[in-house]
Amino acid sequence: MxxxxxxxxxxxxxxxxxxxxxxxxxxxxxxxxxxxxxxxxxxxxxxxxxxxxxxxxxxxxxxxxxxxxxxxxxxxxxxxxxxxxxxxxxxxxxxxxxxxxxxxxxxxxxxxxxxxxxxxxxxxxxxxxxxxxxxxxxxxxxxxxxxxxxxxxxxxxxxxxxxxxxxxxxxxxxxxFIPDLFGVGRPHMLTVVLGIVLSVFLIYSAWKDRKERAKFGNLEEPFAFFVLKNLLIVFAINYLSYVMAGYRGYPNVLIVIxxxxxxxxxxxxxxxxxxxxxxxxxxxxxxxxxxxxxxxxxxxxxxxxxxxxxxxxxxxxxxxxxxxxxxxxxxxxxxxxxxxxxxxxxxxxxxxxxxxxxxxxxxxxxxxxxxxxxxxxxxxxxxxxxxxxxxxxxxxxxxxxxx
Amino acid sequence: MNTILEMRGITKTFPGVKALSDVNLTVGEGEIHALVGENGAGKSTLMKVLSGVYPYGTYEGDIVYNGETQKFATISDSEEKGIIIIHQELALVPLLSIAENIFLGNERATKGVINWPVAHSEAEMLLKIVGLDKPTGTLVTNLGTGQQQLVEIAKALSKEVKLLILDEPTSSLNERDSEALLQLLLEFKSKGISSILISHKLNEVVKVADKITVLRDGQTVSTLDCDKTEEMENKIIKDMVGRELTNRFPQRTPEIGNMLLEVKGWNVYHQVHADRHLIRDVNFNVRAGEIVGISGLMGAGRTELAMSLFGRAYGQKISGQVELRGEPIDVSTINKAVANGLAYVTEDRKEYGLVLENSIKINTTLSNLEGVSKGIVIDDNAETRVGLEYKKKLNTKCSSLMQQVVNLSGGNQQKVVLSKWLFANPDVLILDEPTRGIDVNAKYEIYAIINQLAQEGKGIIFISSELPELLGMTDRIYVMNEGRMVGEMPTKEASQEKIMRMIIKDKG
Missing domain, CATH: 1.10.3470 (ABC transporter involved in vitamin B12 uptake, BtuC)
Incomplete structure (x- = not known):
């Protein structure tokens, strides 16, 4: 690297x-x-x-x-x-x-x-x-x-x-399973949408946190690593959402977890x-x-x-x-x-x-x-x-x- | 005098650090050779090389012992030749008896069956030599630290020791036990046993040593013939720190204000044995901006007094009154004691003062997390700010705030403990042996911090076993003995002799 x-x-x-x-x-x-x-x-x-x-x-x-x-x-x-x-x-x-x-x-x-x-x-x-x-x-x-x-x-x-x-x-x-508010149920649209919403939220808060840390000189994580890590997380979330949308979407218990x-x-x-x-x-x-x-x-x-x-x-x-x-x-x-x-x-x-x-x-x-x-x-x-x-x-x- | 040991050109490198560089040490037969130097100077490393903890081949240079070059691969190799090391942290098993400990790993046994009568009678003889009058079946846990030290020495003697290495043997002993131990070394000397004594207590070193080798930054600075004069100490210090220490205590002009903390009729009973009355009717006080010393022998009850005051962290059936600025305060739990302006810096910082695996930052805010939180949420940035502030204020040397405190030197660890309590912003700080096991330069820094706190109007209660320290730092000294205050005097009128006399008179 x-x-x-x-x-x-x-x-x-x-x-x-x-x-x-x-x-x-x-x-x-x-x-x-x-x-x-x-x-x-x-x-x-x-x-x-x-x-x-x-x-x-x-x-x-x-x-x-x-x-x-x-x-x-x-x-x-x-x-x-x-x-x-x-x-x-x-x-x-x-x-x-x-x-x-x-x-x-x-x-x-x-x-x-x-x-x-x-x-x-x-x-x-x-x-x-x-x-x-x-x-x-x-x-x-x-x-x-x-x-x-x-x-x-x-x-x-x-x-x-x-x-x-x-x-x-x-x-x-x-x-x-969570209900599909948007439509047909297969693929489960709400699951896909939730996955996207979650990733946007995660990226936003990670970015905000990083900016705050930088402001206070409290930053250790390298920038390249930050990007890579968040890309991977977003990919994982959306991939799993996509796969699960192919069945019946997110199970209730996953939301609870x-x-x-x-x-x-x-x-x-x-x-x-x-x-x-x-x-x-x-x-x-x-x-x-x-x-x-x-x-x-x-x-x-x-x-x-x-x-x-x-x-x-x-x-x-x-x-x-x-x-x-x-x-x-x-x-x-x-x-x-x-x-x-x-x-x-x-x-x-x-x-x-x-x-x-x-x-x-x-x-x-x-x-x-x-x-x-x-x-x-x-x-x-x-x-x-x-x-x-x-x-x-x-x-x-x-x-x-x-x- | 014949030479028993010669270490020539010893160099030992760890990844990235040269711990020892071309060190020479020569010890004569029947000689007491003191090894002194600041923490990190390489004393312990050198002894580990000698005893085979670092085996032959991992260092450069030669060890010539009894005229032969030695290649120790393990500790047992060096023990076989009569080189026995007694570590600072005692290596006894508390729940085994004295005899069992003495012969641990070296049992008096035939074919694995221990001959207890022989073991006990031999142990008895050894105890007589070291002057410990206890039945050999006594469990080690029931002995005091000084007595345990003697058992360690008896254990060394059971292995036919020729060269005894003692690493800080008196650091946790009171004056009387230290004196007895040093006397024992002189006795061994007369029997032809050589010793290497590692110690921070220079007065003791000067008293018994024949020669003194000073290490600094992994190098031999000098080997001095000890002439047992007062001047000697200053010579050693000069070599240790590489400069003349004109003043071991920073200057301060006391500005003593109003009465801050007053303790009246304080009584404490033993934590476990409810019938042992440990602290009896103790009264004392400290004013704003004042540094008050509490002197006394080990076991006088100073730590018990401090801990019982600090939220009843020790003892039972506690009674008495505590007043802050004339108002009675509740110190019945640690939280209340902290909220009412008390702070207690413990004697043993690793065991009671720090969460060693945690970072400097986390340790700094531990007793005042509310100070960096909104509700129950910790503000990470505020915490960093606080950490940096105290790191700067106390000049803590570290690679970053995130460094684990376990990796800091003793002096810097103590600064983290102080940071923690300063951030809690107390009115009165109780410091229990705040400079124990800290090297000369760091001690000076800690003293300067204490002075600074007094200057800010805080009341300081300074507990120490080192009388020169109390005489150099405090405004007023209390003398404690067997759970009572037996004397009080302004430091200007105090002297070591006067304090010791008060203690001895109390006994008689």
Whole structure:
């Protein structure tokens, strides 16, 4: 890559932009992951003879992974704060069961049910967070207990049976698609338009942010890189929109995920709350002595995890259209793996929402691709394990080299 | 005197940096050889070359030990020859006993089965030599820092040491324990064991060393015969910094104003053991623009006092009153203490002061994020502005604001900690050992910052174990012993002897 210097007059000592090559080198973790995702997608696209990116398959891929992605966001915050939550799979199953019992057995309105379930999920998270934050019980123990208890409660609630089906309104949580306001539905025009609107918005805000940074001498990213990155993002968005427009357009849940990613991305990168969670994960003693209310923040991250697990549980139940006793079994491991593949540190203080999402999709694409190639579930597990280990080894190696 | 060790023309390069350049060091048998220099001068690197941490082949030059050229590949190679290094950070396992620690990796065992009676009786003998009167089954975690240091030395002795290397052995010891340790070195000397002593405390160096080698910027500046006079210290400093330090403390004309902070009847009990009364009825005060020192031995309760005042960060059953400008203030949580104008710069900046993996910018704003935010949204540009402002004000040396603080030198890390608290804009700053482990030049800069703060009308509480520092910097000194204030005097009337006498009289 050529050495392109930023043309804007950044002259402050904090604001020197660096060459593309050295910028890439120092941010290798962030972009490396994205490059890995793209490489894996291209690989499977080729070996599956183009099935991977078929509209139907792509849509399914997103639906299949939506609950992992939703929980990965909450788990990221927990892991950044230096903890772990092993109970999310069980909580997810439990909430799905609760929703089924309320809607199917007691015929309670599904909107009311959704609200009650979210509140119950938050309360479960809060209960676990309470012990972790205020009584300093290791999160591993508290949530291991939660994992066992809620798995048991799920069975008890369902009496060991599957309960379903759900009314169509509830199913829309997962299997619904956004309506096409402009026309025929295939290709789905609204999806294409939304993709374009989103890209215009992203470019505008990225440009504005860059100008602001330059003004304050707070610019590091080289200009060529800025252009390249945004072009790629715009291309990716519009390509995916175009593909999905060929089926039924954006699924509802993708819109929800997009909103969650934007909200939590903002929370972690630009809010005082997010900053303090990173500080407490990086050095809890120093954070505390700097006036950060470490207990309350820990408590809140667990409550938030419960909320997102509850939401994921309902999305999952809606997708299967039944609540089963086995729902969510072992999902905590996929969620945790996604966060670590996404570059979070096992000791806390490091990790990004986008990383966790990319990590989740990386695993999702591999699952999907391998399934298409009819590789058995046995080898899929092995490969996922190896990928997780490789990602973390790559991290540690990078850190060593930098230090 | 025979020469036991000669390091000739040692050059060690790291990518992009020449850490050592043609360094020579000659140590005689039974000699105490001090190695001094500022942080980053290359002392530790040189010792790592000697002990085999950097194996033969990764450096240039020769190590001649006992008349033979040595090619150490690992630490165990050098240990086998009797070269034992005791690091600044002690390498003991806290939850193992003294005996277990002494023989760790060198167990008294036959075919993997440890002979505990032999281990304990040998450990007992070693403890007698180093003068530690504790049962050998005591867990190391129950020992004080000074005692742990002695266990380290016992461990070294168990390996038949001929050349003992001590890296800053007294940096966390009180005066009494330091004295005992230095005495021990002299005893070893009489038994023919040579030592290399790395230390920042020049008064100690001058007291015990036979020869002193000064390193600066990876080069040998001089090797001096130590004549144990007062003049010696100045000679060393001159060689260390490359210029004559006419004044170790910046000048300041105190402008002392009204009463700022007053603490009355402060009592604190031990964090875990509720029956241990650590701070007893302590009263003290600081005025605007005043620098007040708190002196005392290690374990006198100074840190506990400071931390308990700062939002009850330490202790339990805390009672007493705190007044700011005559009004009682609530300091029951750290947030309230900060909001009421207190700031506490901790003794251990890495452990309690900084988020090491984070950047300078992020550390600077941590205790006053509201100051760079609108609602809950951080204004990145405002934050950068603040970071740059304090970097400039405190002259923090770094490649950029985004540099991780873990990569900064001790002095610059301390400047980041100070930046953080200055940005929180407190009325009273409690500084706990603010210059520990910082080299001479950076110390001077930190002193200048402290003076500047006093000049701005802030009240400074300066806790330090180094009496010369308190005598040079403060306006008034409190003497603390065993949780009580046992004396107070204007610094003009104070001297090291007077303060020590107060402490000793209190004991008797």
């Amino acid at each position: 050529s050495q392109v210097e930023n043309p804007s007059p950044a002259n402050s000592d904090a604001g020197e932009t660096v060459s593309v090559a050295s910028y890439l080198k120092s941010n290798v973790r962030e972009y490396g992951l994205l490059i890995a995702l793209i490489a894996v997608m291209i690989f499977f696209q080729v070996v599956t003879n183009g099935i991977l990116m078929k509209p139907l398959n792509l849509t399914n891929l997103i639906l299949q992974n939506s609950y992992i992605v939703i929980m990965a966001i909450g788990m990221l915050l927990i892991i950044v704060a230096g903890h772990i939550d092993l109970s999310v799979g069980s909580v997810m199953g439990f909430i799905g069961a609760l929703a089924a019992v309320m809607i199917v057995n007691y015929e309670i309105n599904y909107v009311v049910t959704i609200i009650v379930c979210l509140i119950v999920g938050t309360a479960i998270g809060a209960l676990q967070g309470f012990w972790v934050a205020y009584y300093k019980i290791p999160a591993f123990i508290v949530t291991l207990a939660g994992m066992l208890s809620f798995r048991g409660l799920t069975l008890a609630l369902l009496n060991g049976q599957s309960i379903g089906p759900f009314p169509t309104g509830f199913q829309k949580l997962s299997s619904g 997009a909103v969650l990613v934007a909200a939590y991305g903002f929370l972690t990168s630009s809010s005082t709350v997010g900053r303090r969670i990173y500080a407490l994960g990086g050095n809890v003693k120093a954070a505390k002595l700097s006036g950060v209310n470490t207990e309350r923040l820990t408590f809140l991250t667990f409550a938030n995890m419960g909320l997102l697990a509850a939401f994921a549980g309902m999305v999952f139940a809606a997708r299967l259209n039944t609540a089963t006793p086995k729902a969510g079994y072992g999902y905590e491991l996929d969620v945790i793996a996604a966060v670590f593949i996404g570059g979070a540190s096992t000791t806390g203080g490091v990790g990004t929402v986008t990383g966790a999402i990319i990590g989740a999709f990386l695993m999702g694409v591999m699952n999907n691709g391998m399934s298409i190639l009819s590789i058995g579930i046995d080898w899929q597990q092995v490969i996922k394990g190896v990928v997780l280990l490789a990602a973390v080894i790559f991290d540690v190696y990078n850190k060593k080299k930098a230090g």
